[in-house]
């Protein structure tokens with residue numbers, strides 16, 4: 046690939062011309078380095094080995110307070126070498142200049158950049174709200190290895206542009222490792238990360254010489270692959286022998302079943318639910334409760350210094366009557382340690398009015414989020430279930446964060462089922478392992494993806510299609526179409542994390558508009574309940590990517606946030622109402638008389654901030 050030189054656009058801009066000449070002289074200097082070639086243990090194994098050594102040789106107190114300078118001083122030469130060269134590897138057929146495009150706020154990270162002779166190119170631009178800078182180094186043809194993003198975790202992962210240094214041979218990139226990485230082009234529409242659907246519709250003005258270069262699109266989740274500080278946590282909510290985090294979900298038919306999960310300390314190795322129809326309990330001679338055994342599994346977070354192992358118990362009550370309230374208690378089957386009685390109500394068989402709550406990202410500030418969710422429950426105790434559109438927690442594979450989440454929602458999810466979707470933060474480390482262990486969900490999703498990551502369920506006259514925007518959208522499109530086609534529901538809702546219509550121009554997800562919104566149009570989805578943008582947005586009804594006059598024609602897309610991290614938003618052509626810096630919960634009332642959906646958004650004080658009525 047030959048670098049494009051859009052001279053015509055540069056002639057009238059002296060600043061750009063100067064930048065171009067500086068870059069040209071920088072970029073075509075002699076080769077100054079070679080790629081390392083060799084067989085090594087993987088970064089993953091190396092990191093596991095380092096953590097294991099730390100754990101065995103360093104007192105816990107010291108380990109918890111260790112800073113990055115100390116960590117670096119404890120790495121062997123070989124470990125530094127692997128972490129600095131084996132995170133991403135590939136082969137090129139011509140000499141290239143490798144240009145690392147990284148978050149400029151990273152300071153001296155990645156640690157290997159300077160050590161290996163990468164030099165700064167001396168300018169910055171803003172990409173997706175992040176200021177990035179550019180570091181370059183020349184490599185001979187052959188294998189090239191790049192190192193980990195950082196030893197501290199966090200920050201956005203770098204991407205790498207490749208500039209061929211011979212103009213007459215077409216650049217080919219082969220043997221790209223890890224296998225899920227892809228090669229793209231540094232131009233409008235670039236999707237920098239393979240594990241996030243956001244693309245940049247319009248890149249900021251780049252020096253022409255960089256424009257269109259091949260780019261290694263990386264996996265943003267792997268930014269924490271070599272995190273070696275703040276690894277060890279304490280949970281504020283350790284287990285005891287008494288059940289807690291008692292949570293209702295639906296894994297099967299909401300009319301006839303109820304799934305209940307809870308946790309105990311590891312000394313409790315079995316679980317059981319006692320349950321009884323509320324009307325039978327309230328008689329003069331209460332009926333004898335039924336008993337259902339749970340399955341119990343061990344869940345481990347070895348980085349928790351207190352309470353690393355818990356037992357989680359899951360039971361699904363079957364043969365229930367629709368639209369009926371039950372009382373239940375969970376325990377281990379012995380006489381001790383039963384939980385206080387709680388209550389759930391099955392879904393109606395017939396069409397009946399009902400309400401539910403939807404919230405966007407909780408993620409940060411979980412104690413304040415707790416006040417919001419408690420307010421929602423106090424204000425609307427009749428709401429049948431709680432939809433969370435992803436990013437329930439910040440650190441999805443660290444249990445102390447989940448412990449905080451459940452602690453703050455105490456008294457709610459044991460009475461009303463939670464209906465969660467997977468956000469990018471549940472996917473920490475590249476897989477939503479803890480999320481999938483925490484929630485037992487319907488297994489009626491696409492066959493080609495892991496069960497429970499996408500699913501649907503029906504409640505009264507409404508159907509909900511919950512999707513996972515961390516996976517490829519294509520993997521769920523055929524299933525979504527089939528499910529929408531089959532649906533006889535009056536009201537249809539989609540729930541997923543990354544929004545189809547973003548509240549901010551640099552957080553765009555065109556893939557969702559390519560793959561899913563045409564189906565929303567075709568089968569008339571009423572509302573898409575989304576998250577991720579840390580702002581509030583309600584669009585006009587949209588069809589064929591255009592605003593339309595009424596909700597009868599189009600779909601209304603909502604973005605909301607329930608936690609305390611906020612991003613700015615811009616007025617977009619599709620914004621009917623937007624807010625920044627407000628956490629909200631939404632109540633959706635499905636009314637049968639008049640066939641209306643009444644949508645209301647409230648803040649933490651219970652103040653109405655937005656509302657909409659859709660009539661059929």
Ligand SMILES: [Fe+2]
Pocket residue numbers: 406436468469470542576577578
């Ligand atoms: Fe997110």
